[in-house]
Amino acid sequence: MNARAFWIFGxxxxxxxxxxxxxxxxSLNAIHxxxxxxxxxxxxxxxxxxLFLLLVAYxxxxxx
Numbered sequence: 558m559n560a561r562a563f564w565i566f567g568x569x570x571x572x573x574x575x576x577x578x579x580x581x582x583x584s585l586n587a588i589h590x591x592x593x594x595x596x597x598x599x600x601x602x603x604x605x606x607x608l609f610l611l612l613v614a615y616x617x618x619x620x621x
Contacts, residue, residue: 563618570611575603576603582602583599
């Protein structure tokens with residue numbers, strides 16, 4: 558597996574995971590009827606969690 562394929566699929570995975578996390582928090586707010594988790598917290602969690610997983614996958618990938 559080359560590095561280019563890793564970065565392409567890793568970024569696609571991170572973006573899709575971020576969108577899923579964002580949509581889950583937005584749907585929880587819509588179901589409850591009021592704000593359970595603020596928009597700023599939702600954005601932070603939907604960006605930092607996938608980036609952290611991408612960093613972990615990169616460190617595992619580069620270890621040989």
